Amino acid sequence: MSRAGAGSGRRRGAGAAGPLVRARPGRLRPGPEVPDVPLRSAEPVAEEHRFCANPACGEPVGRGSAGEPGRTKGFCPRCGTRFDFAQPSGLTIAGRYDVERVLGSGAYGAAYLVHDRNLATHVVLKALNKSVARTALHERDVLVGLRHDSIVRILGYEHEGPHLVLEYVPGVPLSAGDGDRLEALLAHGIRILQALDYLHARGLLHCDVKPLNIIRFRERSPAGTLDRVRLIDFGAVRSQKDAGPVVAYTPPYAPPEGDPEHRRPTPGFDLYSLGMTLREMCHSRWTDRSVPGVDSLRLLLDRATDTEQPWRRFVSARQFAEQLSGVIRQVVAAAPVHRQVARPSALFGSMPEPLHGGLGAARPLAHWVEARPGEDATLTMRAPFASPEPGDIAAALPAPLSDPDAPDMAGSAGRALAESRLALRRKDPELAERTLAAAGLPDWHWLHAWYSGLIALAREDARSAARAFGTVREAVPGELIPQLALGLCAELRGDLAAARSRYSAVFDTTPALGAAGFGLARVHLLSGERTEAVGTAVRLAQEFRYEREARVAAVRLSVVFLDEPAHREPTGDDLERAGAGLDGLDVDAAAAAGLRAEIRYAHFLHHRDREQLSDAIRELGPHAPTEREYVALVDLANRLRPPLRWRRAGRRGRTGESRFGGAPRTLSS
Template identity: 75%
Template sequence: MRMCNRPDCGRGELDDSGFCTECDREPLPPGPAPAVGREAGPGRGAGRGASVGVAPVRPDPWYGLALAGDGHAPEAPAAPGGPAGPVAEEHRFCPNPGCGRPVGRGQGGAPGRVAGFCAHCGTRYDFAQPHGLTIAGRYAVERVLGSGAYGAAYLAHDRNLSTHVVVKALNRSVAATAEHERDVLVGLRHDSIVRILGYERQGPHLVLEYVPGDPLSARDGDRLETLLAHGIRVLQALDYLHARGLLHCDVKPLNIIRYREESPAGPLDRVRLIDFGAVRSREKDTGPVVAYTRAYAPPEGDPEHIRPTGGFDLYGLGMTLREVCRAHGADRAAPGVDSLMLLLDRATDTAVPGRRFVSARQFGEQLSGVIRQIVAAAPTGRQVTRPSALFGSMTEPLHGGLGAARPLAHWVRATADDRGRLSMPAPFAAPAPADVAVALPAPLSDPDDPVPRAAGDALAECRLALRRRDLAAAERALACADLPGWHWLASWYAGLIALARGDAPLATGHFTDVRRALPGELVPQLALGLCAELRGGHDDLEVARSHYGTVFATTPALGAAGFGLARVHLLTGRRADAVDAAERLAGEFRFEREARVAAVRLLVAPLAPAGPGEVAEDDLARAREAVAGLEVEEAAAAGLRAEIQYAEFLRAPDRLRLSEAVRALGAHAATEREYVALVDLANRLRPPLRWAPPWRGGGARHSRFGRTANTLSF
């Protein structure tokens, strides 16, 4: 038994044709294992990719299928029968395989004959009633499914197998095409590809399984993720074909049949790719593409027409999904819709063909990511934590101070006015741009679109230079990578350098280009949210809230999005939403402590930009209770208690209790100077002294101890 030796698989057996039963690819050749990936397409870096972060692995780009679930299966079709004619005039051709010329065409505005005799060879034709026609003595034709320049397709009853089949009758001029289609289909075994059942030289005729369904389209009540799941199934079929060096070359809705499949678990909503009349081999067919449907193919003059690759089929699927999802794409504010439109823009880009997807797996990874964003929103609410295929892990929460008690230095430098109100720095803020540039995760090598090793080394050096805060060296390294300007890696590193320089608007432009290229990834959206928060305008905060909300709703594991969402909620006056975000983030083990501290601080923080605002008594009580249950150092607990006490002071001034809370901070001062400053602040916060006469009428009071000083009153 031979096993697959690919690093990203390694668990499947090799079938009789030498392909893995798990990943549907050929094993790697003997010798040192190269980086996982496919050859770069035209205009892309040659050679295998150098890892920018960790080893390039994409184990399952189809995970969106499990997230989408099984949609509502279409109703079982009625038993086939009855003529579908008359056949449209443009599809009427002489049934004589040796002739095949147009017949039954109208002239002078008058309709053509539905039945008659060919004017060239005298063969009788009847496009209204195909009954009575039997092919090869066993296939009783029941109706015409369609016809064209290459021939006709019939629904027939196979008398031997007692089942319905599709019989494709092809003109003699394309007999070689029929044999090629036969040879291709015989070797294919995939759930989303139509199966061949037989071949009759008479005609010739191809006999295919009958898939009782309709061309792929959106039905009433279809959820968007259901339609996109069908796109993934087609991508799986295309990946299967492309791994065998085959191109379909005519991917369009009419060639994707949506049908009802019965299973032990109940009826399933499935699709199957049909019509392999235009199929071609990348090795044997070296000429330009001839047979294709213009509306679903790259424009003439595109590189794919001259030297077609799998990208030809991927373009067709992109156009197909654009048509099928048109109604859902009208509202780009709906969850995941903007990401979907960006995905389809990349899949069908005609201005810069190099931006398009180079493999079905690359397309599938981003499409699954879009589904992930869609199902994370209400009413589904399905959140999935999954490592990114293109970005490394991100451990820094970037809470901007929100996840820790207010620094003691804030209290040391605080000043108090006559009413006891304190002037201190903001309790927390957006992370510093340079810190964001270092904390954002490193890109990984794309196994389906590797960069040259020299470029990978240059990008790694750029990353190291950013960590050293050597921006000049980072720019030189990025220039040495010599990547095309449209490549997302170039935009990503340019964005990091702009952030490190503190230029959030410029970084926004670069990260926007990354998001357009990788709409299924969450890290670019997180970067855009951070940039919008750094810009700080009212509209910018709303943009930040949108990006943070999408990322956090999809996976709370990216804690920076949760902290960012909480900050902008508070900045825009949504205290309850800010606290809710922090409390949800506390469910993530890695961020539990910081998130619980953040929730306390948000409960009592002043609302900005409206001013301090008044904290509700219930929020104060919740904050006190939460602090009591926190497992933090005493210094942090004292700082949180001081914040709570100050919020209570703003609601109901009690200078003595605030003074005592500030004085308690002195025990945690690191230096004598800090201790003295805190004690002085506590003394300034104490209630002002009032001289009260000890008895009516004023004057000093005498006692047996002699004249006493006036008593102090607070």
Template identity: 75%
Template sequence: MSPPLCNRPDCGRGPIDDQGFCPVCDRLPLPQDDVASPGPGREPDPPARVVAGVGVAHVRPDPWYGLGLVDSDQPPDMPPSPPSPPSPSGPVAEEHRFCPHPSCGLPVGRGQGGEPGRIEGFCTACGNHYDFAQPNGLVIAARYEVERVLGSGAYGAAYLAHDRNLATRVVLKALHKSVAKTARHERDVLVGLRHDSIVRILGYEHEGPHLVLEYVPGEPLSARDGDRLETLLAHGVRVLQALDYLHARGLLHCDVKPLNIIRFREEGPAGALDRVRLIDFGAVRSQTKDTGKVVAYTEPFAPPESDPEHLLPTPGFDLFGLGMTLREICRSRWADRSAPGVDSLHLLLERATDPERPWWRFVSARQFAEQLSGVIRQVVAAPPTRRQVARPSALFGSMAGSLHGGLGSARPLAHWVGAQPDGRGLLRMPAPFSSPDPGDIAAALPAPLSDPDDPAVTGSAGATLAEIRLALRGKDATAAAAHLRAAGLPDWHWLHDWYCGLIALADGRPRRAAVVLGQVRRALPGELIPPLGLGLCAELRGDRALARSHYGMVFDTTPALGAAGFGLARVLLSAGERAKAVAVAEQLAEEFRYEREARVAAVRLHVMVVPESGLAAPAEEDVARARAALSGLDVDDAAAASLRAEIQYAEFLRTRDRLKLSDAIRALRHHAPTEREYVALVDLANQLRPALTWGRRGKHAERVIPVSEQRPAG
């Protein structure tokens, strides 16, 4: 009987294996209730969009930590006031165009029939000439002396003005009377907002009407000469803080773009700071009170018109805009995807701005910020900053083991018991280390804590997921797969992919595991656990270059994930780079949790011999350093004896001193648990002893006593 085929609409051809997975799409088949045909000409319904709950703020206490990793020592050198004379960027708004003749003062330059009014011309009443290309002393509400036009658009103009009463510069935002309701709405929204990254409202003038806003002497957000990538990304985190503040109050900005983010220099007690502020709330709307499609937005920075965000906008509308903004400002800094953190940034923005899968995008500012902070963490770990940060994940628990693959412990006694010498004294033994067992990896990689943005995903399945973890610890892939099917996790969700990856590892299929863990990596580019898992999968498949890339990224970001350090040391040694492997182990030894294992690994890496790997034999300096490091190790007598034997074997390869090697192996006999192993070690030591020679003086030749005739010492 042939196996059933995958019933997913986007696959529909893979035979289901004994674990219940499709080998083509690497997913579980859909439950029978969900397989109903969508009908001719009708696409299957996409997954429902996830909306972050109110508990997100409590589960993600500090998603903004990336700001603490970026130095603010390069603030933009902004002038304290506009240049003189100012360079106007637009004409005076039509509602402020009046005949300049004192005896006339009638409206002029007004549009009719949908056509804009003339900027320059003659008054039809008195014939006086007018020119509104520049403000020319315009005073609004008998208080605000207009200095220049900052900009103008479909909803009005913005002026830089001098407030006579407060003796300071302000921004007057003039709106056409046809959108006076919008102006009042913007006023009402801004009055209640108090955030360092949101422009402040100072007043409201009925004449016009006008909003009176603080003047931020900066420029639209962009990449400046000398800006490092982390500096630009930090501004993204600051904007996310502002959006989180807005969204928590049920408000959407709906027009996030570089022109609406002002970058400015802020003087503080600690010196000048590089800061940003979100401006222009003309398109703001309430998530609860405003209905209908989004009308005011900027197309290049908004989701596609067919996107559900346009009909029923959520915080995702603003997050999409910020994702496109970061794409724009980082364009010149992310060409080299091999640079630290750059590949993660690409993955982050691909998720944030996915045009076809709204359910895949970020659903809360905190969710976005946590991954963005993680990318910053990867970027600053590289030169010149070299800032490595150990920080617990909000999504994953801690590792259950170091997965050192044998590097972090002395050679097992069984290796010496079974060693076979050849005529030259070279020993045939098992490999000094190995890649971790796939089942051990599945048991050691941490289980996700939950999905903070959608607790319902794991809330009802908590007990079932615990059963999956228990089955993985027992290396029972079949039981784990059955529990996963019962859990009912959405198949597009990263939690589902993570457990699929662990199950594939427990079943000894690292290639399949790499496929689904790659999906987790794309969903969570700021996390370090997924690339660690991908590094382990690559090592198991023999792809040392890919494993080195993943391990290196994780270890360079934080040595606190010891499994990445041990994995990196393994692939470096296998590539013949002994000195680099030792340096990794020595750096890892500075982490308290892995100190003992890493110091043992450093000793062994100095003198390790890997046959058929192309690795050069240990040099005299390597042996000397290993001996010096051994004296300070806190290990038991059996481990110390094995390490001394390994060091002596490396010395033997250089000097061919069989006697010292024989004595080192003979010393292992005291730690043999059985008589058989005791005898095997003594026999090996005897076989390695050099042949004895003696002779008489004179012309008689010396006699060589074979090893078989020698009397064992001790």
């Protein structure tokens, strides 16, 4: 079906956003081309255009009465001439527009594909009922002033009818085809949000956003065929200053009756409608919530169309688009696309702290000082790494920059949040809680939940922190920081499967969040997946900020042994990989000695070569900060030496006699 400018579907009844986030969806690989669809011709000629074909008569025919539609076929009651208005062929309007097909019809009239004799091209003629002529003039005046690439363009106005003359967009109503990728469909949502942001910034509301009013079409360009969309049908448009309830809308896509948006509509009315449109378009593609990005999309549309708590819904196109573009990033990072789209967050600051839990540095010297050898020379030592401390996590997670559509955070509320943040860095959760209360944020707002989660972490309550961070994720599902926080909480609780899922989603989308990469490596190793753990560290090493720590982690992950049922000893390939990774690693002498000792200990577990392990421990001695620790390391090295074995030699006459009269004893290893 091809149509433009007609408000199809059943209708009931006859604050400016800032610059929109540029998510650059056009950089995504285009999806399958929009097919050429035969023009729909089943719609009859609109009743206001039904006149007798007899030139001597010309009376209106086929008109309805008493609420009943008129007949499309029959005979003129005055002259008996036969008429058939099932097809519009032969109809000319205003002496220049030859009607070819009906594109659609709605409460305000029909839309025809016509050939403009003067311009020698196809245009759309939107016929409006005379009873809504004032609306037609209003729609004309609105469209004349709009210049946006995703909004249908007006070409003229004909008083006869009256009619709007609109550009012809040879496409189909927005829908999901069998070959369409999810990210391509969501990119259309970004484009419509850009159009709505443009519209709302001019104080206007569309009030009838739905799939039939979004035309998807192909556009030729030097770069190839582009998959585009355009918002049409401004018959229900109104000013944000207009008083009174909405009187023209399509119920399945509009907020329910009784919703605040009906009494005093705001941009939220259009945003709700777009949320319902995206929900309908994507419902067949989100059956598996385990797919990265799909769960985020569900949360996004749940917020956009929340009827239980309408205050949770998006209040500006910019706010909606920021989260939708974040969801797109998560979708394209997953299989089979595997693309990473770099984009800084508008809500959270950067997070340089890697939270590697000890993996990104050589084992502390104290671990070797305190090591206790067994009879077989295996060492009892502290754990080689650990999950980050909850207080350290609370201090490292970034502070929200702001919410562009939240109450003003620059005054006393902003100062209170800054004080709460400072208290968390000082690890004073009681003061942080008091200052958060002084900020006066509503309990339902995600900023309040974020700080509540940090305070819970500072109190080492990972379960309560996870509940708070879950509330944040529901509010801003396009953000990665809340998912990272949930992954850290899951790791603290020992839920490795949940931690792996959260860390993977974040790391696959943005490897620059090093804490997710180190967390994923830890979880892989704890799950007995050494190869995957090392591979994660190698991927993270491609990020310049974390290159050194990640390369150290790759060496350590190759040789670390954990006393866990799922864990296995390093293989020969692991040992070889660790040695190769150590070569050329830019670390100081103490760290290099520590890494060599760890590699040698892994060799010992394989080959039981006590002498080489002893030598590696002895090399740590010069780096000890105190004499006591130096002595402890030397003692450990001596105790790890191979055991002394004595054997008798021949008699003195042949090999010499012991000074005690017996055979001399010789040292053998």
